[in-house]
Amino acid sequence: MDEQSPTRSAAVTERVEPAIAGRTFDAVLFDMDGTLVDSTPAVERSWATWGAEYGLTRSALAAGHGQPASQLVRLLLAADQIDGGLARIAELELEDLHDITVLPGAAELLAAMPADRVAIVTSATRQLAEARIAAAGLTAPAVVVTFDDVTHGKPNPEPFLTGAARLGIDPSRCLVVEDAPAGIKAGRAAGCATLAVTTTSTRSELDADLVVDSLAQVSIVPGPEGFSLLVG
Structure with missing residues (x-):
């Protein structure tokens, strides 16, 4: 790379x-x-916050490394949570551009x-x-x-x-x-x-x-x- x-x-x-x-x-x-x-520090901060909000473990989040956020969100959340979950992780990642x-x-x-x-x-x-x-x-x-x-x-x-x-x-x-x-x-x-x-x-x-x-x-x-x- x-x-x-x-x-x-x-x-x-x-x-x-x-x-x-x-x-x-x-x-x-x-x-x-x-x-x-x-972007690892920013990615980890964003997903840690998101995971905590949705009651998910770090290991569950790690399974999606390298895949689009939407694929991971759809895998981890119930159908009625997907739209909100996608909007929230997008918001978190765009807000955290540090480091x-x-x-x-x-x-x-x-x-x-x-x-x-x-x-x-x-x-x-x-x-x-x-x-x-x-x-x-x-x-x-x-x-x-x-x-x-x-x-x-x-x-x-x-x-x-x-x-x-x-x-x-x-x-x-x-x-x-x-x-x-x-x-x-x-x-x-x-x-x-x-x-x-x-x-x-x-x-x-x-x-x-x-x-x-x-x-x-x-x-x-x-x-x-x-x-x-x-x-x-």
């Missing part, structure tokens, strides 16, 4: 895991929360990609995505796919398929960058290669082609047949 310039030493290429070594891509589809921006920062390497990695070959694909609503991107001071690419743009959120592949389509790139030529198991599952289902960062999940939870601890370890390198990765 972090972004990096293509200036790292070529000596680190041998450290790239076999599942993704030698592959090239035409576009990169980045998740937002936990991938490009660190939201760009994750290490994220801005560099975005800047390394041509503008027409990169997208943000997030489970957040359009309003929340724009608010968090602005709060982090991150420059968003032209293509930003939010939950408002799709019928089915992650782990359904629709968000990443939509991102690839808006860029005009075959999903099989796209690299998905994620921090959550639901996002990795969505990227795989879309036919994309997957890169995971352990900002919010453990390595054992991330079934990606490549897992790194920080995007500051990753470089995008342009070539005649697309972009490749250096890790180190």
Whole structure:
């Protein structure tokens, strides 16, 4: 999820895991929360308040990591509580934009990609995505796919398929960058290669082609047949 310039030493290429070594891509589809921006403190505060108001445990809330808020609300609340619950979590999250920062390497990695070959694909609503991107001071690419743009959120592949389509790139030529198991599952289902960062999940939870601890370890390198990765 972090972004990096293509200036790292070529000596680190041998450290790239076999599942993704030698592959090239035409576009990169980045998740937002936990991938490009660190919104975890704000997210946890908002959902803790919301959960307390509805009498829910932390473990019940944790099950929805990486999925759209509306999916989690519909899973946890009775039918007659859903509309109120959705409105309340939206209110809480839009009110709490404190401590939201760009994750290490994220801005560099975005800047390394041509503008027409990169997208943000997030489970957040359009309003929340724009608010968090602005709060982090991150420059968003032209293509930003939010939950408002799709019928089915992650782990359904629709968000990443939509991102690839808006860029005009075959999903099989796209690299998905994620921090959550639901996002990795969505990227795989879309036919994309997957890169995971352990900002919010453990390595054992991330079934990606490549897992790194920080995007500051990753470089995008342009070539005649697309972009490749250096890790180190």
